[in-house]
Amino acid sequence: VSQAASWLKVDGFTRKSxxxxxxxxxxxxxxxFRTQTFTELSPxxxxxxxxxxxxxxxxxxxxxxxxxxxxxMDSVTxxxxxxxxxxxxxxxxxxxxxxxxxxxxxxxxxxxxxxxTNIFRTLPPSENPDFDPEEDEPTLEASWxxxxxxxxxxxRFLENPDxxxxxxxxYIDQKFxxxxxxxxxxxxxxxxxxxxxxLHRIYGKFLGLRAFIRKQINNIFLRFIYETDHFNGVAELLxxxxxxxxxFALPLKAEHKQFLMKVLIPMHTAKGLALFHAxxxxxxxxxxxxxxxxxxxxxxxxxxFWPKTCSQKEVMYLGEMEExxxxxxxxxxxxxxxxxxxxxxxxxxxxxxxxAERALYFWNNEYILSLIEENIDKILPIMFGxxxxxxxxxxxxxxxxxxxxxxxxxxxxNSTLFDELTASYKSDRQREKKKEQxxxxxxxxxxxxxxxDAAALVQNNSHGLQNNNSNNNNHQENQExxxxxxxxxHEDPVVAMDTAENVKxxxxxx
Amino acid sequence: MLQFICFGSNHxxxxxxxxxxxxxxxxxxxxxxxxxxxxxxxxxxxxLPRETGLNIMESAAEVGIAIPVTQFYILYLPFSSxxxxxxxxxxxxxxxxxxxxxxVSAKCRNAKVEDLWSLASFFGFSTQTFVLAVNLLDRFLxxxxxxxxxxxxxxxxxxxxxxxxxxxECNISPTHELIRISQSKFTVSDLSRMEKIISExxxxxxxxxxxxTFLHLYHAVIVSLTSERGEIPxxxxxxxxxxxxxxxxxxxKAKPSVLALSVITQEFDALQSLAMLEIVQExxxxxxxxxxxxxxxxxxxxxxxxxxxSSECNKPDNKKxxxxxxxxxxxxxxxxxFSVPELPTIPEGSWDESESEDSCEDMSCExxxxxxxxxxxxxxxxxxxxxxxxxRK
Numbered sequence: 001v002s003q004a005a006s007w008l009k010v011d012g013f014t015r016k017s018x019x020x021x022x023x024x025x026x027x028x029x030x031x032x033f034r035t036q037t038f039t040e041l042s043p044x045x046x047x048x049x050x051x052x053x054x055x056x057x058x059x060x061x062x063x064x065x066x067x068x069x070x071x072x073m074d075s076v077t078x079x080x081x082x083x084x085x086x087x088x089x090x091x092x093x094x095x096x097x098x099x100x101x102x103x104x105x106x107x108x109x110x111x112x113x114x115x116x117t118n119i120f121r122t123l124p125p126s127e128n129p130d131f132d133p134e135e136d137e138p139t140l141e142a143s144w145x146x147x148x149x150x151x152x153x154x155x156r157f158l159e160n161p162d163x164x165x166x167x168x169x170x171y172i173d174q175k176f177x178x179x180x181x182x183x184x185x186x187x188x189x190x191x192x193x194x195x196x197x198x199l200h201r202i203y204g205k206f207l208g209l210r211a212f213i214r215k216q217i218n219n220i221f222l223r224f225i226y227e228t229d230h231f232n233g234v235a236e237l238l239x240x241x242x243x244x245x246x247x248f249a250l251p252l253k254a255e256h257k258q259f260l261m262k263v264l265i266p267m268h269t270a271k272g273l274a275l276f277h278a279x280x281x282x283x284x285x286x287x288x289x290x291x292x293x294x295x296x297x298x299x300x301x302x303x304x305f306w307p308k309t310c311s312q313k314e315v316m317y318l319g320e321m322e323e324x325x326x327x328x329x330x331x332x333x334x335x336x337x338x339x340x341x342x343x344x345x346x347x348x349x350x351x352x353x354x355x356a357e358r359a360l361y362f363w364n365n366e367y368i369l370s371l372i373e374e375n376i377d378k379i380l381p382i383m384f385g386x387x388x389x390x391x392x393x394x395x396x397x398x399x400x401x402x403x404x405x406x407x408x409x410x411x412x413x414n415s416t417l418f419d420e421l422t423a424s425y426k427s428d429r430q431r432e433k434k435k436e437q438x439x440x441x442x443x444x445x446x447x448x449x450x451x452x453d454a455a456a457l458v459q460n461n462s463h464g465l466q467n468n469n470s471n472n473n474n475h476q477e478n479q480e481x482x483x484x485x486x487x488x489x490h491e492d493p494v495v496a497m498d499t500a501e502n503v504k505x506x507x508x509x510x
Numbered sequence: 511m512l513q514f515i516c517f518g519s520n521h522x523x524x525x526x527x528x529x530x531x532x533x534x535x536x537x538x539x540x541x542x543x544x545x546x547x548x549x550x551x552x553x554x555x556x557x558l559p560r561e562t563g564l565n566i567m568e569s570a571a572e573v574g575i576a577i578p579v580t581q582f583y584i585l586y587l588p589f590s591s592x593x594x595x596x597x598x599x600x601x602x603x604x605x606x607x608x609x610x611x612x613x614v615s616a617k618c619r620n621a622k623v624e625d626l627w628s629l630a631s632f633f634g635f636s637t638q639t640f641v642l643a644v645n646l647l648d649r650f651l652x653x654x655x656x657x658x659x660x661x662x663x664x665x666x667x668x669x670x671x672x673x674x675x676x677x678x679e680c681n682i683s684p685t686h687e688l689i690r691i692s693q694s695k696f697t698v699s700d701l702s703r704m705e706k707i708i709s710e711x712x713x714x715x716x717x718x719x720x721x722x723t724f725l726h727l728y729h730a731v732i733v734s735l736t737s738e739r740g741e742i743p744x745x746x747x748x749x750x751x752x753x754x755x756x757x758x759x760x761x762x763k764a765k766p767s768v769l770a771l772s773v774i775t776q777e778f779d780a781l782q783s784l785a786m787l788e789i790v791q792e793x794x795x796x797x798x799x800x801x802x803x804x805x806x807x808x809x810x811x812x813x814x815x816x817x818x819x820s821s822e823c824n825k826p827d828n829k830k831x832x833x834x835x836x837x838x839x840x841x842x843x844x845x846x847x848f849s850v851p852e853l854p855t856i857p858e859g860s861w862d863e864s865e866s867e868d869s870c871e872d873m874s875c876e877x878x879x880x881x882x883x884x885x886x887x888x889x890x891x892x893x894x895x896x897x898x899x900x901x902r903k
Contacts (some may be wrong), residue, residue: 045746136651196853197853203856204856207859210859239853240853242853242857243853243854243855243856244858246855247855247856247857247858248858249857249858287650299730315839315842319842319843348877350617353836354836354838354842356840357835357839358839358842361833361835361839361843364833391632392634397690398834398835398836400691400832401690401691401693402835403832404632405690405831405832405833407628407632408628408632408831409633409831411627411628412624413755415818416750416818416819419750419753422631423744423746423747423750465623478865
């Protein structure tokens with residue numbers, strides 16, 4: 001699948017992933033060391049067949065049985081036992097989903113033990129140190145057949161109507177949560193998906209753990225942004241945060257605003273932004289919908305971190321900006337319109353056609369248009385110059401057509417202002433042209449003199465240096481005087497070119 | 511209102527007071543200018559669009575039946591399909607008749623002229639090109655009965671003809687570019703055929719004397735006659751105002767000489783420049799322009815200018831424009847509509863959740879700590895104005 005996908009991004013170079021696929025794959029490392037001596041699992045009777053008095057005991061036995069871990073690296077050993085465990089786990093999942101009254105207090109420690117034993121493990125180091133999440137196939141968890149069911153069981157356990165957080169909190173504590181969060185770095189997306197749902201439920205049910213969870217997520221993110229630049233579970237964590245932010249009470253607590261400005265905004269600078277941008281943008285927009293006064297700092301923050309060399313990121317930022325503008329209040333808009341549109345006017349003139357297109361497409365948004373309309377007198381002067389320039393200079397015809405649309409829209413909004421700007425732009429251009437012409441002529445004159453006065457120049461060289469040291473940087477003044485003196489350094493091979501008349505002029509000036 | 515200034519009033523500066531009757535008192539340049547004016551006035555009638563044609567356009571009703579067709583569909587949906595077929599056919603016939611036999615309306619022409627303004631501005635054509643194009647358009651529409659669907663082609667053709675006559679060769683974009691930018695549906699060959707037709711119908715009298723010609727001459731005369739340079743509005747400003755007027759069909763009925771003079775007079779009136787108004791009045795007298803005519807057009811120009819300079823924004827009709835983007839951007843836009851996340855919202859508790867039951871260890875926090883310890887709710891400068899500088903460590 002990744003090969004098919006990678007052909008969509010053809011840029012003339014062989015994809016890294018294709019080269020890698022040709023390399024032989026090492027077997028996945030495992031951190032689990034089997035200390036226990038292996039005993040074969042003996043199948044226990046079915047829970048549904050057992051009489052109700054014995055069910056509890058049987059349930060406990062099965063849970064304990066499932067604490068036996070198997071090596072999935074080896075695909076031939078212990079097949080029978082693995083199957084027994086898998087079937088047992090399946091049965092347990094059903095049992096917990098369908099029956100009531102089974103979650104007695106004694107069951108909690110057993111359940112917790114089984115879960116911890118199975119899923120809490122140190123994740124093996126990535127066998128691919130250059131793992132590129134966008135291109136490479138992730139390494140999937142080998143023991144997934146069992147682990148998947150354990151996760152399933154954990155979820156059903158949490159969602160069981162008889163579930164009591166007051167009892168469970170003895171086992172689902174801070175240590176549990178910490179270990180859970182570490183698992184988010186798993187390369188297996190299926191595991192992360194389960195973890196996401198599990199943590200979401202835990203956050204919902206365990207009010208006492210909420211602050212801790214938030215703090216730990218902060219730490220993970222900060223480590224990710226400023227230290228490691230690596231964490232596979234950012235998108236999932238952000239998705240959970242999205243649902244949390246959505247539920248914030250007003251007025252927003254200071255802690256949450258801190259989180260927005262100190263963590264979420266800087267997170268935009270991460271290299272792998274493409275993997276979690278959708279979720280990140282959602283979180284940001286949710287914040288703004290909760291508290292519109294955050295708009296100005298957020299937009300200023302984004303402008304501060306605006307990508308300068310990565311066009312793909314720039315397109316993402318523009319998308320996010322449009323989402324923000326969709327929910328912005330007009331009073332807030334007024335505060336940031338000038339720095340924002342200065343950036344947009346730069347984007348519009350960007351030689352990368354996707355960036356320019358995305359920026360120009362803002363004018364297709366009705367709400368943004370209405371905002372521009374209200375503030376046309378401030379915005380049009382900012383946009384005008386670059387729009388007019390690229391209408392003549394941009395290489396991409398689609399962009400030129402879009403610029404026409406934008407100019408036409410702006411013209412219809414306020415013809416007077418538009419005409420004034422056109423007139424001043426034209427006169428500016430004319431002045432520039434005149435300057436260029438003058439400069440051209442100056443160079444021509446120099447060229448003509450170079451050959452004829454070669455001898456005279458050598459003589460006048462020292463004079464030139466003495467008289468014009470002070471004018472070293474003031475070549476504009478020189479131009480006006482009509483001189484063409486260029487002071488030389490010792491290393492500079494260019495000889496000072498004094499024309500005969502100019503030397504005279506300089507001497508008299510002195 | 512044109513104010514008749516008493517000569518000898520205190521407001522008038524002595525050096526502006528002059529009488530144009532004595533031609534030999536004026537310098538050569540002004541003399542020549544006035545002669546030009548007179549000869550142009552003699553010829554201007556040749557380039558006026560036919561008045562009857564303009565009147566027809568003004569009275570032509572806008573096509574109004576196209577829209578109710580859809581409404582009929584909605585209304586008659588419960589009826590039998592046979593009945594609907596009959597209505598279909600009937601309505602289609604009616605639409606066809608009304609649409610194609612109504613001719614071009616003033617509204618249609620005005621919209622087209624605005625488009626030409628945008629195009630001329632975009633391609634950097636001079637005002638002269640635009641004014642000439644409008645003149646050709648009006649003259650053609652006044653003598654030919656055309657279907658509204660051909661107006662876009664006619665408009666662009668006029669612009670192209672005008673550009674070829676006025677602009678430098680290098681400044682004219684290729685025709686396919688003109689067609690692409692104007693989002694027109696006709697082809698290059700359509701365009702050249704239409705240009706030929708237009709040229710023929712206008713008897714190849716394409717280089718017209720327009721209001722712009724007069725505007726430039728008037729401006730030159732005024733500039734040469736007064737030393738008060740600061741008070742004279744720039745020619746660009748006057749041109750812009752003339753362009754705004756030309757967007758309304760009514761002004762095509764005016765004689766170019768009168769229209770140009772109206773624009774100038776209106777501007778001087780707005781600037782309350784009594785001295786200038788005096789010059790204009792002399793000019794008017796000399797060129798034998800009728801007072802009532804000038805007054806009439808002055809009024810209309812004034813109204814037009816109020817609309818033009820009002821700071822009220824006109825909501826642009828965005829639906830007319832087609833936004834074409836590249837395939838990649840289109841994919842991007844489509845994918846970017848963030849779907850509602852699957853996870854249900856977790857409402858924040860009303861009690862202070864920042865206290866966790868198990869005491870959280872005191873991690874090394876910065877002063878604006880992210881810890882959930884009590885006191886994080888304290889009001890404070892969590893948004894110091896220089897937060898930008900704070901974050902970077």
